[in-house]
Amino acid sequence: MSEYVIDDREMPRFAVNRKVMVDQDVFARERELIFDRSWLYIGHETELPKPNDFKTRTVAGRPLIFARDAKGNIRVWVNSCPHRGAMLCREPQGNARFLTCFYHGWSFSTAGGLVSVPGDDAYGEKFERPNLAAPPKVDSYRGFVFVSFDPGIVDLPTYLAGAKEYIDLVADQSEVGMQVLEGTHDYSVKANWKLLVENSYDGYHALSTHQRYFEMVVAARGAIDPGALGQSVGINLGNGHAVIAGGPTSGGLFGRPLSADGEAERTARFARLRQKYGDAWVDRLAGARNLVIFPNLVIIDLVMGALVRKIEPVAPDYLEVSAWHIAPPEEGAELHRQRLDNFLTFWGPGGLASPDDVEALETCQRSYAAVKELPWSDISRGMHKPVAGGSDEMQMRTWWRRWNEIITGETLPPEEHEPLPELYTGQKSPHTATVE
Amino acid sequence: MEQGFPRIEPEVVQVGAGVTATEITLGGVPRGAIIVLCDAGRLSDAAEPMNGLAEHGYESVAAEVSGGAGDVVGSLLAHLGARGWEAEQVGVIGYGAGGRAALLTAAEFTLGAAVTIAPDGPVSDPREPLRTPWLGLFGGDAAGLRRLGETLYERSPVYTEVVCYPAAGSGFHRDSAEAPVHAAAFDSWQRTVEWLNLRVVPRLTPLARAWRARQPAGVGIP
Numbered sequence: 001m002s003e004y005v006i007d008d009r010e011m012p013r014f015a016v017n018r019k020v021m022v023d024q025d026v027f028a029r030e031r032e033l034i035f036d037r038s039w040l041y042i043g044h045e046t047e048l049p050k051p052n053d054f055k056t057r058t059v060a061g062r063p064l065i066f067a068r069d070a071k072g073n074i075r076v077w078v079n080s081c082p083h084r085g086a087m088l089c090r091e092p093q094g095n096a097r098f099l100t101c102f103y104h105g106w107s108f109s110t111a112g113g114l115v116s117v118p119g120d121d122a123y124g125e126k127f128e129r130p131n132l133a134a135p136p137k138v139d140s141y142r143g144f145v146f147v148s149f150d151p152g153i154v155d156l157p158t159y160l161a162g163a164k165e166y167i168d169l170v171a172d173q174s175e176v177g178m179q180v181l182e183g184t185h186d187y188s189v190k191a192n193w194k195l196l197v198e199n200s201y202d203g204y205h206a207l208s209t210h211q212r213y214f215e216m217v218v219a220a221r222g223a224i225d226p227g228a229l230g231q232s233v234g235i236n237l238g239n240g241h242a243v244i245a246g247g248p249t250s251g252g253l254f255g256r257p258l259s260a261d262g263e264a265e266r267t268a269r270f271a272r273l274r275q276k277y278g279d280a281w282v283d284r285l286a287g288a289r290n291l292v293i294f295p296n297l298v299i300i301d302l303v304m305g306a307l308v309r310k311i312e313p314v315a316p317d318y319l320e321v322s323a324w325h326i327a328p329p330e331e332g333a334e335l336h337r338q339r340l341d342n343f344l345t346f347w348g349p350g351g352l353a354s355p356d357d358v359e360a361l362e363t364c365q366r367s368y369a370a371v372k373e374l375p376w377s378d379i380s381r382g383m384h385k386p387v388a389g390g391s392d393e394m395q396m397r398t399w400w401r402r403w404n405e406i407i408t409g410e411t412l413p414p415e416e417h418e419p420l421p422e423l424y425t426g427q428k429s430p431h432t433a434t435v436e
Numbered sequence: 437m438e439q440g441f442p443r444i445e446p447e448v449v450q451v452g453a454g455v456t457a458t459e460i461t462l463g464g465v466p467r468g469a470i471i472v473l474c475d476a477g478r479l480s481d482a483a484e485p486m487n488g489l490a491e492h493g494y495e496s497v498a499a500e501v502s503g504g505a506g507d508v509v510g511s512l513l514a515h516l517g518a519r520g521w522e523a524e525q526v527g528v529i530g531y532g533a534g535g536r537a538a539l540l541t542a543a544e545f546t547l548g549a550a551v552t553i554a555p556d557g558p559v560s561d562p563r564e565p566l567r568t569p570w571l572g573l574f575g576g577d578a579a580g581l582r583r584l585g586e587t588l589y590e591r592s593p594v595y596t597e598v599v600c601y602p603a604a605g606s607g608f609h610r611d612s613a614e615a616p617v618h619a620a621a622f623d624s625w626q627r628t629v630e631w632l633n634l635r636v637v638p639r640l641t642p643l644a645r646a647w648r649a650r651q652p653a654g655v656g657i658p
Contacts, residue, residue, distance in 0.1 A: 095569075
C-alpha cells in the first residue's frame with residue numbers, strides 16, 4: 001500500500017498523509033511525474049482578440065508567452081531568448097508582432113521566427129540561428145488552450161475524457177461563444193497547491209467556511225432553497241478529473257438577486273438555449289458545477305458567475321493562483337453588472353468566499369508542522385453511499401487516486417456507486433452539434 | 437529625441453506625378469522605411485522626426501498632404517517599393533493634416549504600422565475597418581477621442597490604441613520648457629518609435645535571408 005494514501009473499502013475510510021503537503025521530495029516528484037507529463041491550462045483563446053496580442057504566463061514553473069500570431073494562430077513560446085536566456089517579454093500582456101530581447105537585441109516574431117540579430121555578420125555564413133522554443137504540445141478545446149511538456153502524451157480530447165462534457169456545459173451558455181473578461185485575479189497562498197485543488201470542489205465546507213456569504217445572500221433574497229444543495233452529486237470523469245454537479249435549481253443558490261430586467265433577459269436566453277439544445281441539456285446547463293481537470297485547472301460555474309482558476313505550485317508550502325471570469329458576451333449591460341457584482345462578492349480579493357478559503361488553507365499548512373504527531377487527513381465522506389453527494393468527497397478521492405497512481409505506481413480501483421439519475425446525464429437534442 | 441548623432445539634411449526628390457518629397461536614405465541594411473506626412477507648407481518640420489527615425493535605423497520619405505492623401509501615399513509607397521521596401525516593411529506617421537491622412541492610410545493600405553500625431557481640427561471616423569495597426573496621439577478632448585479609439589478597435593481586425601495628453605494641448609509633440617508639454621513630447625516620441633519597432637517588419641540581412649532559405653517551409657515566418 002502507498003505510504004501516502006489509505007483507501008480502505010471495508011470500513012470504509014480514505015486518508016491522505018500530510019507529508020505530501022510539506023515534503024520537498026514529493027514536490028520534486030510532482031514536478032517531474034505530474035506537471036511534466038499532463039496537459040496544463042495556459043489560457044483562453046478569447047483573451048487574445050487581436051493578431052499579435054500576447055500574455056505572459058507561468059505554467060509548471062516555465063515562463064511562457066501565450067500569443068496570437070500575425071495570421072491569427074494561437075501560439076505558445078518559451079519566454080526566454082534562445083541566445084542567452086533573458087526574458088523576451090517582461091510585461092503581463094501587450095500587443096507586438098516582434099518581441100525584442102533587451103539583453104542583446106535579438107528579435108523574434110509572434111510566429112516564433114528569429115527576425116534580426118544586431119551585427120549578424122559577426123556570425124559565420126553557416127551559423128544556424130535559433131527560433132523560439134515551444135512546449136512540444138499545444139491544443140485547445142472549446143477555446144480553452146492547454147500545453148504539455150510531454151511529446152508522447154495522449155491527445156487533448158482523450159486526456160480530458162468526461163471533463164469535455166462539463167466544459168461544453170460552460171461553453172454552451174453563450175449563443176456566440178463564452179468570453180474571458182479583461183483582467184486577472186493574481187494572488188498567492190502560503191499553502192500546498194493540492195489543498196486548493198481539494199478546496200475548489202469541497203462541497204462540505206461551503207456552509208461552515210462561507211457562513212457570512214450565505215448570510216449575505218439570505219439577507220438580500222429573504223430565503224434560499226437549501227434543498228438545492230442536497231441535490232448535487234460528485235462524478236468521476238476519468239483520468240483524475242471530477243466534478244460536483246448541481247441540480248437544475250442549484251444555480252439559484254448563489255449570488256444576490258437579479259433585477260427583474262436581468263432575470264427576464266437571462267430567462268429569455270435560456271429559453272432560446274432550450275430550443276437549440278433541448279430541455280435535458282439546458283436543465284444541466286442551469287445547474288452549478290465545480291470541476292477540477294487534473295492536475296490544476298478549476299472551473300467553478302455557479303451560473304451567477306463562472307470562474308476559471310489555474311493553480312501554480314511554487315514550493316511545497318506556497319502556491320500562486322491566476323483566476324479569470326468567463327461570461328456570455330451578448331449579455332446586456334445591467335445583467336453583466338450584476339454578474340460582476342456576484343463574481344466579486346464571492347471570489348474577489350475582498351469577497352466573502354475566497355479570502356476565507358485562503359485563511360483555512362494557510363492554517364492547514366501551518367499545522368502540518370505537526371505532521372509526525374498528526375499524520376493523516378480524512379477524506380472519507382460518502383464512501384459508503386449508493387450515490388456520492390456534492391457535500392461528499394468522492395470527487396477529491398478520484399483526484400487523489402490518480403495522484404497516487406502517478407507518484408507511487410499503485411493503482412486503486414474507482415469507487416462503485418449506483419448509476420447517476422438522468423438529471424445528470426441528459427444530452428443535447430440529437431439535431432444539435434457542438435462546434436469546436 | 438536622442439542627441440549627439442550627426443544631423444542628416446533630407447534630400448528633395450520628386451515622386452510620382454508632381455509630388456515633391458524629402459528623403460533620408462541609409463547605408464547597410466536599414467530597419468524599415470517610414471512615410472512622414474505633414475501639413476501643407478510644413479515639409480521642413482519633417483526633418484527632425486526623420487533624423488530621429490534614422491537614429492533607430494529607419495529610412496524615411498516625407499511629403500505634404502491636404503485633403504485626400506491616397507494619391508500622395510500611393511506615390512510614396514511606389515517610390516519606396518522601387519527601393520525594395522515591401523508594404524509591411526513600411527510605417528506611416530503623420531502630423532496635423534498628415535495625422536488625419538495617416539488614419540485614412542491605415543484604413544486604405546496594409547502597412548506595418550501607422551501613427552497619427554496631433555491632427556489639426558476634428559478627427560473624422562474613416563467609417564471603414566483599419567487594415568494597419570494604428571496609434572492615435574492626441575492633445576485636447578480625451579473622451580471623444582477615446583470613444584473614436586474604442587470604435588476603431590471594435591471595428592478593425594488589427595490592434596489600435598489611443599493616447600491623450602489633455603494637460604499638454606494640441607502642440608504636445610513639440611518640446612517646450614513647460615513640464616506637461618516636455619513630458620508629453622518625450623512620451624509621444626517614445627511611443628511612436630516603439631509602435632513602429634513592435635510592428636514594422638524588419639528587412640532581413642543577406643545572412644538572415646540565406647539562413648531562412650535553409651529552413652523548412654512555414655517555420656518562423658514573421
